[in-house]
Amino acid sequence: MNTTHAMEQVDDGQHTQEGVSTERAFEADPIPSLSETITARAIAASFILGVALCAVAMKISLNSGFLPSLTVPAGLVGFYLVRAWIRALDCCFQVPHQLPFTRQENTVIQTCVVACSAITFSGGFGTYILAMGKNAAGGDVRDGKNIVEPSIGRTVAFLFLVSFSGMFVLMPFRKVMIIRHRLTYPNGMATAHLINSFHTPQGASKARQQVEMLFRSLGGTMLWNMFQWFFAAAKGCGFGVFPIFGLEAYKHGFYFDFSMSNIGIGMLCPYTITVSMFIGSVVSWGLVSPYLATKAGVWYSSHLSPSSLSGIRGYKVFIGVSMILADGLFNFLSIVAYTLHTMRKRRSRQQPIIIQGGGCGGGSEADDGDTQPLPFHCLNAAAEQPKKSFDDRRRAQVFLRDHISNSVNIACYVLLSMVSVAAIPYLYPQMRRAHVALIYLAAPVVAFCDAYAFGVTDMNLSSTYGKLAMVLVGSSVGRNDGGVVAGLVACGIVMGTMSNANNLMQDLKTGYLTLTSPHTVFISQAIGTALGCVVNPVMFWAFYRVVQNGDTDVFDAPYARVYRSIAMLSAGQDGIPMHSLWLCKLFFALALALSVFREVAMWKRWRVARYIPSIICVAIAFVVPARIPIDMFVGSLVLYLWRRADPSKAPTFSMAVASGMICGDGLGMLLSSTMALMHARAPICIKFMSRTDNVKLDAFLATLPVT
Secondary structure (H helix, E strand, C coil): CCHHHHHHCCCCCCCCCCCCCHHHHCCCCCCCCHHHHCCHHHHHHHHHHHHHHHHHHHHHHHHHCCCCCCHHHHHHHHHHHHHHHHHHHHHHCCCCCCCCCCHHHHHHHHHHHHHHHHHHHHCCCCCHHHHCCCCCCCCCCCCHHHCCCCCHHHHHHHHHHHHHHHHHHCHHHHHHHHHHCCCCCHHHHHHHHHHHHHHCCCCCHHHHHHHHHHHHHHHHHHHHHHHHHCCECCCCCCHHHECCCCHHHHHCCCCECCCHHHHHHHHHCCHHHHHHHHHHHHHHHHHHHHHHHCCECCCECCCCCCCCCCCHHHHHHHHHHHHHHHHHHHHHHHHHHHHHHHHHHHHHHCCCCCCCCCCCCCCCCCCCHHHCCCCCCCCCCCCCCCCCCHHHHHHHHHHHHCCCCHHHHHHHHHHHHHHHHHHHHHHCCCCCHHHHHHHHHHHHHHHHHHHHHHHHHCCCCHHHHHHHHHHHHHHHHCHHHCHHHHHHHHHHHHHHHHHHHHHHHHHHHHHHHCCCCHHHHHHHHHHHHHHHHHHHHHHHHHHHHHHHCCCCCCCCCHHHHHHHHHHHHHHCCCCCCCCHHHHHHHHHHHHHHHHHHHHHHHHHCCHHHHHCCCHHHHHHHHHCCCHHHHHHHHHHHHHHHHHHHCCCCHHHHHHHHHHHHHHHHHHHHHHHHHHHHCCCCCCCECCCCCHHHHHHHHHHHHCCCCC
16 A cells, blocks of 8 residues: 555544644654664663563463453553653762653553563463463373473473464554554553653643543543452452342443443443443343343253353353454454455556545545545444544654555564474373464464454453364364363463563554553563563563472462363363253354345445454354443443533543543552452452341341440
């Protein structure tokens, strides 16, 4: 595509109107070079923060199996650390001619730290790595082929292979993701807004007001999180389980948990996304789950836990994945078909390709067949394309001028795939080379689908795809030939590749909004990934050696046992729930048909197009708890009411408020995690109950002696 034409068609994908130009405030500042951005102090700060956050993240992961996003805290702490560094050098050593601390350098620190700490989750230290060991197997060492004890050397080599493969798998699609589809990546956008706010020149009064609003939102969110903590003494206590739709709906998962980050994400996402996810949660938890519950004891055992993939959870995961694949594949194939068509037309006519910048439904009335807009030129959930601002053109210019050869990225991915096909079966003999090759062949398509969903809703579904690979590979190998370990290794390849690809796309979005070149972001990601592939295994090995020496209170690793159970189930004969494949085919066909109809309706500008939900958002609601779509829907409702009440200020400050909520909730999670590490417990428990249960409780309390 002609770069000039592409630059003029760029939009940052926001449904909020830009009330003040961010880039106007930075217009006088030159774009720093690569050597002025990736500096020694940035690398040193990234190392210090990376090690510190990895220690906290490793403890959280080993005790809970999940890891909250550290993107916003990394950008925030990185800013103040370098600022303190510069002031200390000025005061103590009076270093002359220090480089100014720019937002691009701040982005480098944030990218390195997040890439390093994210490997704590994608590396599977609390999940598939531990699940291979004898502790997760209950100490039974008789099944030797299905037990592999963690090894620091093996883990480092495995992480280097899968993590760097993820960096190259989606780089050829960076312009499609960031510019053409204008994917949101809410966490990356919030971080960029935070970094821009820190570095905005003092002369921009509107920007100062945005910064003030951001910090008010951030401080209020942190105070609210601290207030909630005092009333959450045990599981099911506190405001995080607020039954907004009643107690009966609460039993089916419909409740409001006051997650400020999810509410902020809902304020950043287009209305159609949040409404589509809410519709999906109603279909999933209100229709599909009750129907599947009637099949207990017929299709599946009635004694399974709610998290078992052999029960209702398994059906919904497979249905959701099939719908995501249907919509993502249609999206991917549409882009490929249109690209091939335009390339053939350009060669035959020897004329430049012109893409009109009208709405998603088509070009203007004067458009002919040669200037039709690109299919899926708009985000699948957004129906209109706002006008191009100065910020859009400036950001696109910086993003597009940095040439990174797609052929080099593809060659590197192919080379790493070939090395992985040879090395991974050597590291884990239970894994067959054919299975590794098939995973790497399917990775680009699946990674595109996953990154698309991640950009829309900020939901990282790499673990879901990993479980799917675990089931398929484990059932193919069989338990007698080490199918448990093979399934867990397949899960690790998928999780490592998809997670790192998602993180890179999110950081590219941050770089796009902070005028940091893709080349700089890519190098920063590589540095952080290399650091994380070494630091995390060393920290994990320190924790694991303590447990081997008999101190079992260091971590519990509940998800390691869950992953072990899934792998054992997959390697047996009953790896997939009954009739789940039939349901997957049905929902795959429905999702594909609805995706085609929605695209045709948008292309023809039918009025019904705006009322068709986004398929990928409906699908995600099948694999996430209902409280997340509810939170996001509340965020969109707050923004809608704010726009109606104050249409002049809402477009200007809504993004700052949403970013502050995401930042504050991220820091609040960090504080809560610190309290948990210190074994501090809340003093009060608040629970909600029905009037009948309250009468019974009062009667019981009346029988107790008065103290």
